Amino acid sequence: MIVTKQSISSFIVSAAILICAPAAWSQSGTDVYAGDWPDIHGDKFSRHYSPLDQINAENVGSLEIAWRFSTANFGPQLDFNNPSTPIEIGGVIYATVGTTRNVVALDATNGQVLWLWRPEGGQRFSDAPRKGAGRGLAHWRNGNTQRILGITPGFFLVSLDAETGMPDPNFGSNGQVDLQVGLRNAEGFDDIDIGASAPPFVMNDVVVIGPAHKVGMRPRSKSNVKGDVRGYDVHTGKLLWTFHTIPERGEVGIETWLDNGVDFTGNAGVWAPMSGDPELGLVYLPVESATGDRYGGDRPGNNLFANALVALDIKTGERRWHFQLIHHDIWDWDNPSAPVLADLPNGRKVVMQVTKQSWVYTFDRATGEPVWPIVERPVPAGDVPGEWYSPTQPFPTRPAPFDRQGFTEDDLVDFTPEILALAKEAITKFRLSENVYAPPSVSDAADGTVGTLSLPSATGGANWEGSSLDPETGVLYIPSRTDVSALSVGKDVDSDVDYSQAFSVRVPRVQGLPIVKPPYGRITAINMDSGDHVWQVANADTPESIANNPLLKGITIPRTGVATRAGLLLTKTLLFAGESAGGSNKLRAHDKQTGEILAEFELPATQTGVPMTYEHNGKQYIAMFVSGRGAVAELVAYALP
DSSP: OEEEESSOOHHHHHHHHHHSOGGGGOOOOOSGGGTOBOSTTSSTTOOOEEOOOSSOTTTGGGOEEEEEEEOTTSSSSOOSOOOOOOEEETTEEEEEETTTTEEEEEETTTOOEEEEEEOOOSHHHHHOSSOSSOSOOEEEEETTEEEEEEEOTTSEEEEEETTTOOBOTTSTBTTEEETTTTOOOOTTOOOOOOBOSSOOEEETTEEEEOOBOOOOSSOSOSOOOBOOEEEEETTTOOEEEEEOSSOOTTSTTGGGSOTTHHHHOOBOOOOSOOEEETTTTEEEEEOOOBSOSSOOTTSOSOOTTTTEEEEEETTTOOEEEEEESSSSOOSOOOOOSOOEEEEOTTSOEEEEEEOTTSOEEEEETTTOOBSSOEEEEEOOOOOOTTOOOOSEEEEEOSSOOSSOOSBOGGGBOOSSHHHHHHHHHHTTTSBOBSSTTOOOEETTOTTSOOOEEESSBTTBSSOTTOOEEOTTTOEEEEEEEOOOEEEEEEOOTTSSSSOEEOSSOOOOOBTTBOSBOSOSEEEEEEETTTTEEEEEEESSOOOHHHHTOGGGTTOOOOOOOOSSOOOEEEESSEEEEOOOTTSOSEEEEEETTTOOEEEEEEOSSEEOSOOEEEEETTEEEEEEEEEETTEEEEEEEEEOO
16 A cells, blocks of 8 residues: 655655556546546536446346445544545546545455555644545546546645556645635635535646535624635646636626625635536536525625526636526525536437426526526515515426425325324424525514424435436436425624524424425436426335334335435446435435336445446446444445356
8 A cells, every 4th residue: 555645755656656556557448438437426427327237127136245445544533424426447446535535546346455645634624614525536637647636625636646646746836736825705804714525627627626615504704705616727736717706896797796795705615516518618617605594684686606507618717608596595505516417319418407496407508598498486575684685586497396395284294183283283483485485584583483494405405416317318317305494593693694594493393203294305307308207206215213103103104215315326227326324224226217126235334425336357336435323434335246
C-alpha cells in the first residue's frame, strides 16, 4: 500500500512508482460501455445506468459477496455513514473514505489497497461545515495521463495521479487549489461557512466546483458567503471563470432582488452533483436556496439564481439559459440531485431535474425550452411578519408528481376508524396545506396553531440519491419518500434573522404510527417519451415498528415501505434498490418493466451509498457503501460465483 499526504518526500514518490502494480493499469476502458464506471452517476449524463448484462433476471439470485473493504482504520474516528459512490476505471476503484475524506485506490477484483492519499487536518478541517466522506470523486484522462480529483472537507481541490496517488505538481500549489480564495462574503461578516459535499465535475478539460454550506434551517445570520460556481483548468488549476449564483449589480437577475438583500444574502450554492453535455459544451447547475431555508423577509424578490437550473458554457462560464423552479424559496426545496440528460427514443434531447417537491422538470437541453408546459399559477400568501411572498409558482403539467403534494385530512393515516380519529385529533393545532406551496406559519399564531403540515418534507420527495434513466426505453426511475414537514417558524435570539425553523414544533404521530397514510417510500417509473407513469411500488416491506404496533393487532395492512430514498442502479436487465439510512439491510433486484421483486439480499449493513457496477476480467460486480446503526462504513462488492 502506498500512503501519500500533501507534503511528501521525493524518496516516497520514487517508491510509490516502483511499488504500484502495473497489471492494475492495463485496461483502457473509460466509460460505462467499456465496462467502467468513471463518474459517480456512471457518466456525464448522470443516468446511473450501465449496459452490462452478465447479471440478469435468471441468475441474480445467485449473487454473493466477492470482497469487502472496511473503513475502520481510515481516519481519526469511526465513520458510520458513508454516502458516496465509488468510481472504477480499468480495474481500479477510487473512493473517499473516513470522516476526513481520504482518497483510496483499490484493486477492483479483491478490494486490496493500492494507494491512499490523506488530506491535512488542522483548523480548516475543524471549521468545515461538510465533514465526512462526501459523495465521491471525479476522473480525468488525456491519453495515458489520468487524474483523480476531489475536494477536501477543508475546501481544497486536489488533483492526484491516478496510478500513484501523488499530487500533480503542475496543478495549483503542490497539487491543490485553495477554494476559499476569491469567495464573496458579506461586508463585515468574517465566517467562512463553506465546503463541498459533491465531487468536482470534470468535462472538456474544465473542473467545475459547486460549494455547500451548513444546513440553513436556523442560520446564525442573514449574511453568509455567496455560493458562486467556478471553473478551473484541469491541467494547471488556474481559475478560468466565476458564475455568480447571486448576481451583482448590473448583471442578469439583479432585478429579482428587491431592497438591498443581494448585498448580504449568501448560500445559493450547488451542493448536489452536476451533469454535462460534452458536445454542447454545457454544464448544468442544480442551484440551492438562498439564506435562510424557512424565512426570506430579508431577501424580498424571486432571488435568481437560487432554486434554478442553470446551463453554462463550460469553457467560459457564460450563462446559456436558466429556469427558476421555485421563486423565493421558504420551504428548503433546493435542487437536490444531479440533472439527468437523455437522448429519448422519440428524438428529444432533454435534461430532467428531479425535485424535492416531487416533480420532474423537463427541458430541451440546448435551449432550455420546457418539453411540456410549465404554468405559473397563483399560490397562497402567508402571514409571517416581514415575509415576502411570490404570488405565483411554476407548475409542471407533465409528468404528474411522483409523490404526494399538500396535506389535508384525506392524507391522514386511516388503517382503522379509531386510528383516523386519533390522527384528526393529533393535527388540531396545525394548519393544513391543500396547496403544495402553502407557506410556513409562526409557532404562536393568533389562531392558536403552531405551524403548517406539508408534503413533501424538506428532505423530499426526491433528494441527493437522484434517479436512473434507461437510454433504450426512455424510462426514468425515481426513489422518493412520503414524510411530513412542520413548517413552523419562530424567533431565534442567537441570530439576526427575524424568523427561523421553530425549535419545539414536531410532526405529530399516532401512538408511534406516522401521521400520513402509506406508502412511506416508493419507487416510480415514468416514460419520459410520453410523460406517463409506468408503475409505482413501495420501496420496502412494512417495518416491525409499524407491523407490531398495538393499534394494528389483528389487522392486515398493505406493504408500507419506509420513509427513506432507495439509491438506484439500473443495468440493461435489472433495477437494483436498497433502503438507505433508516431502512433495513435489504438490497432488491426489480424487473424494470413491472417493478416486481426478482431477488433480495441481506447486506452486511444498510445501503448508504448509491450502488454502481463495473466489469473487469470478464466478471461483472455490483458495489456500494453500507454503514449505520453501529456498523462502520464498508465498501462491499457482489458478483456471480
